[in-house]
Amino acid sequence: xxxxxxxxTLLYLDGVSVSFDGFRALNNLSFxxxxxxxxxxxxxxxxxxxxxxxxxxxxxxxxxGHVIFDGKVDLTKQDEAAIAxxxxxxxxxxxxxxxxxxxxxNLDLAIEGARDPASTLFHMEGEERDRIEEILxxxxxxxxxxxxxxxxxxxxxxxxEIGMLLAQNPKLLLVDEPVAGMTDxxxxxxxxLLREIARTHSVVVVEHDMTFVRDLGVKVTVLHExxxxxxxxLDHVSADPRVVEVYLGR
Amino acid sequence: xxxxFLLRGLDRGGLIFLAIVLGxxxxxxxxxxLVPPGNPFHxxxxxxxxxxxxxxxxxxxLSIDLVWGYCGILSLGxxxxxxxxxxxxxxxxxxxxxxxxxxxNPELPDFMVFLNWKELPWYWYxxxxxxxAAIMVIAVPGALAFLLGWFAFRSRVTGVYLSIxxxxxxxxxxxxxxxxxxxxxxxxxxxxxxDILGYPVxxxxxxxxxxxxxxxxLALGFLxxxxxxxxxxxxxxxxxxxxxxxxxxLGYRVEHYKLFVFTLSACMAGVAGALYxxxxxxxxPSEFSPAQSIEMVIWVAVGGRGTxxxxxxxxxxxxxxxxxxxxxxxxxxxxxxxxLFIAVTLFLPKGIVGAVxxxxxxxxxxxxxxxxxxxxxxE
Ligand SMILES: Nc1ncnc2c1ncn2[C@@H]1O[C@H](COP(=O)(O)OP(=O)(O)OP(=O)(O)O)[C@@H](O)[C@H]1O
Ligand SMILES: [Mg+2]
Numbered sequence: 233x234x235x236x237x238x239x240x241t242l243l244y245l246d247g248v249s250v251s252f253d254g255f256r257a258l259n260n261l262s263f264x265x266x267x268x269x270x271x272x273x274x275x276x277x278x279x280x281x282x283x284x285x286x287x288x289x290x291x292x293x294x295x296x297g298h299v300i301f302d303g304k305v306d307l308t309k310q311d312e313a314a315i316a317x318x319x320x321x322x323x324x325x326x327x328x329x330x331x332x333x334x335x336x337x338n339l340d341l342a343i344e345g346a347r348d349p350a351s352t353l354f355h356m357e358g359e360e361r362d363r364i365e366e367i368l369x370x371x372x373x374x375x376x377x378x379x380x381x382x383x384x385x386x387x388x389x390x391x392x393e394i395g396m397l398l399a400q401n402p403k404l405l406l407v408d409e410p411v412a413g414m415t416d417x418x419x420x421x422x423x424x425l426l427r428e429i430a431r432t433h434s435v436v437v438v439e440h441d442m443t444f445v446r447d448l449g450v451k452v453t454v455l456h457e458x459x460x461x462x463x464x465x466l467d468h469v470s471a472d473p474r475v476v477e478v479y480l481g482r
Numbered sequence: 483x484x485x486x487f488l489l490r491g492l493d494r495g496g497l498i499f500l501a502i503v504l505g506x507x508x509x510x511x512x513x514x515x516l517v518p519p520g521n522p523f524h525x526x527x528x529x530x531x532x533x534x535x536x537x538x539x540x541x542x543x544l545s546i547d548l549v550w551g552y553c554g555i556l557s558l559g560x561x562x563x564x565x566x567x568x569x570x571x572x573x574x575x576x577x578x579x580x581x582x583x584x585x586x587n588p589e590l591p592d593f594m595v596f597l598n599w600k601e602l603p604w605y606w607y608x609x610x611x612x613x614x615a616a617i618m619v620i621a622v623p624g625a626l627a628f629l630l631g632w633f634a635f636r637s638r639v640t641g642v643y644l645s646i647x648x649x650x651x652x653x654x655x656x657x658x659x660x661x662x663x664x665x666x667x668x669x670x671x672x673x674x675x676x677d678i679l680g681y682p683v684x685x686x687x688x689x690x691x692x693x694x695x696x697x698x699x700l701a702l703g704f705l706x707x708x709x710x711x712x713x714x715x716x717x718x719x720x721x722x723x724x725x726x727x728x729x730x731x732l733g734y735r736v737e738h739y740k741l742f743v744f745t746l747s748a749c750m751a752g753v754a755g756a757l758y759x760x761x762x763x764x765x766x767p768s769e770f771s772p773a774q775s776i777e778m779v780i781w782v783a784v785g786g787r788g789t790x791x792x793x794x795x796x797x798x799x800x801x802x803x804x805x806x807x808x809x810x811x812x813x814x815x816x817x818x819x820x821x822l823f824i825a826v827t828l829f830l831p832k833g834i835v836g837a838v839x840x841x842x843x844x845x846x847x848x849x850x851x852x853x854x855x856x857x858x859x860x861e
Pocket of ligand 1 (some may be wrong): 234252257275278280281282283284325326393
């Protein structure tokens with residue numbers, strides 16, 4: 233551990249390991265995200281990208297290592313709800329929205345505010361109305377607000393989930409493969425949207441789509457077999473022979 | 483802000499439902515008391531008690547729908563909460579018998595005298611007071627549900643495992659209440675009631691009042707459930723039902739929500755049991771039998787879970803069928819019930835109300851605003 237570095241970071245992973253039945257999905261993984269930073273994470277299938285997000289959001293407990301948020305909170309000691317309340321939002325690789333709720337209600341559930349049963353029971357609709365309208369506009373779902381989320385196309389579900397992240401207004405957004413299944417035009421729009429979000433939030437994006445990663449124009453971390461293989465600009469890591477070997481050159 | 487809470491349940495559908503239930507609650511006793519026997523519009527006394535019983539079952543079904551239809555918790559132990567509410571009321575009614583029992587003991591119920599007990603067990607204290615019994619009707623099932631839910635939901639026990647735990651709970655209570663030394667009348671349960679609040683239980687006026695009270699309880703239970711479902715908490719419940727872990731990642735403490743609805747639902751079931759007992763005149767351990775709890779879930783499935791109105795219709799229809807069949811062809815009932823359940827699962831996965839809703843939507847062929855709360859068909 234490096235306490236000096238830790239206190240300056242928003243997210244600090246140090247020596248994190250996770251095994252599934254003896255298979256090491258994360259192997260002594262360490263990296264840091266600074267406040268306000270946007271980072272792209274790439275790596276071949278099975279590199280451990282999603283598992284890393286599982287560890288940060290409390291879904292998976294690491295066998296070893298530290299995950300420190302905001303320079304002080306040890307996330308490995310918290311559960312999912314507590315981590316979300318600390319200000320970490322997540323978009324899943326497979327889009328997960330509440331299918332039997334309307335688009336509007338999905339955003340209403342996500343919007344920041346008290347999460348305990350007493351508050352939600354007596355909650356009056358109104359205050360967040362404008363904010364939800366605004367987000368509907370940003371993610372282009374205004375016309376479909378009263379439709380069930382289950383009826384949306386794959387791409388629209390992705391956008392709704394990004395909209396839910398916006399509604400949550402977390403300090404750190406973990407975005408797992410946001411452009412999977414999108415057309416080129418949609419992909420470009422999503423890159424714009426994420427860059428816009430990154431102006432006011434810290435964002436970690438996992439993506440395979442290299443055009444998209446280039447569009448983002450941010451620092452890239454390459455994962456391979458559960459640890460960091462290379463880090464730097466996309467051009468820098470693309471030139472790294474080890475990266476070429478395990479990933480780009482396949 | 484909180485004053486208007488219940489009123490949220492009063493949209494058009496809710497108002498129609500309330501009007502019907504309260505209408506029945508007034509009309510049936512009136513036709514019994516005011517129309518002379520022999521007149522074709524006269525409702526005989528036994529029918530008042532019978533339909534009153536159905537109303538209690540409807541309230542019970544409503545309570546199951548709240549946890550199962552909206553939060554995905556399939557409780558196979560709601561019969562226990564119902565029975566505990568019933569026993570609390572039964573204990574009050576036993577103490578009202580006073581010295582009029584066979585053994586004429588002013589303090590002890592007959593079965594205790596028979597067991598040679600000399601004094602009232604401590605847990606019978608207070609049940610001579612109606613207010614105390616009324617609190618226990620809600621508190622005892624509520625406390626049990628809270629305790630069970632506390633451990634189960636915190637350990638994230640879900641699905642089949644939770645259903646099995648609730649079955650085990652009601653089965654354990656069945657065995658316990660069968661024992662004479664438990665002090666609840668053993669096998670025979672509590673019966674031979676005389677008075678409730680000073681009025682003879684069997685009198686026509688009392689019967690009519692109990693009937694109206696059951697209708698009122700059903701109406702209030704419905705209003706409460708509907709207000710909950712339409713609140714933001716209701717949206718969270720549905721989110722938990724459909725994607726529990728996703729809900730956690732939004733920062734909701736799923737276990738707190740489950741604990742809230744499970745406990746509330748148990749309290750409602752307790753009230754249903756308390757209204758049931760004076761109308762049927764007996765409460766015995768058979769109400770705890772696991773099959774009983776399964777039957778209740780079938781009422782909900784038949785009517786349509788996650789619709790509130792459906793379970794009410796299901797409870798009344800199935801029990802009407804049961805009354806009919808057990809009188810006409812007694813051996814046939816269990817087959818009919820099993821067949822009904824299979825038929826509903828196969829052909830009406832959303833129950834009667836779900837099927838009717840789908841049908842009217844298709845018939846109109848207009849893309850109306852979808853019902854945001856309809857659950858996915860069978861789990
Ligand atoms: N719950 C689990 N049980 C067993 N193995 C798992 C589990 N979760 C992940 N793994 C394994 O861990 C490895 C890393 O998986 P992970 O999903 O993190 O990869 P990824 O980098 O996100 O890949 P992709 O690009 O395909 O999404 C894979 O080999 C996967 O099979
Ligand atoms: Mg992945």
